[in-house]
Amino acid sequence: MITLHHIPFSRSFRILWLLEEMGLTCELKQYSITDGSLRAANFKAISPVGRVPALEIDGTTIYESGAIVEYLTETRPDLGLGRLPGDPERVAYLEWLGFAETQASILASLNMQHLFMGDPTPAAPVVLKLEAARLAATLKAMDRTLADRDWLLPSGFSAADTMMGFNLFSAPYYVKMDGFPNVLAYIERIKARKAYQDARELDGPQEFYKKDFYDVPQA
Known part of the structure; x- marks a missing residue:
């Protein structure tokens, strides 16, 4: 079990x-x-x-x-979803696992400040602006990588891609995605996967986001 x-x-x-x-x-x-x-x-x-x-x-x-x-x-x-020691893609695979967590930590901070803090301790606009910029920088790095490949690793789909399952479906609430065409195409490839569709069906409705996009509030 x-x-x-x-x-x-x-x-x-x-x-x-x-x-x-x-x-x-x-x-x-x-x-x-x-x-x-x-x-x-x-x-x-x-x-x-x-x-x-x-x-x-x-x-x-x-x-x-x-x-x-x-x-x-x-x-x-x-x-075949991992890259074991000795595999030429092992280092890149581990890098992407770590990168996903770095990106997720920025999202967690944005989630906390936009969705959960509230009065009497509202988030500082300067902090939200900085965090959104940090998130955009990670998406820019991904967009460059995905310019010449379908998945994060040159050889194809791996478990590193599943680590993006949370990130890339939360990021659009905080960053306009128009500037990242390769990431947008990557998201569509993810959505087309049968296993992703089955997992999303099991997942259930999200309870976090009440708006389509969260702008940085005015100071």
Whole structure:
């Protein structure tokens, strides 16, 4: 039995999507970011800092996205979604796993400030402007990479691409995507994948975003 602890439209979607790409069925335990369930003692026994994803598999529990991706791909190498030691793309693969987390941390900051802080501690416009610019810089780097390839690695689709499942569907709430045509084409290729479509169907509706785009407020 594989159990994924999950919130729709969050980082845990990366793992849900990867499991679908690998043909691995999981029990999905859904949580809400607003109802206090992540702070409950029984969940913190699974994920010490009260965050998703957490994956129970092979008699162990893993609660960091990058570690889960590496574990799944290294314990199931026949599925070809990782790049194991000795593979010429190994370094690039690991770089993209780390890059996805760097990008996600910027998104997490924007989410926190736009969606969850509110009065009496509203986010500072200068901080929001800086974070949006940092996010745009990561998208620009991706756009350059994707100018001559369909996926992040030259050889084709990998688990590194699934690490973008959260990022690229949150980024358009904060950055206008018109300037990143290669990223937009990449998103369309992702959406066309059967495993992605199946994962999105399992994912459930997102509860975070109430507007189509979040501008930086006036100071």
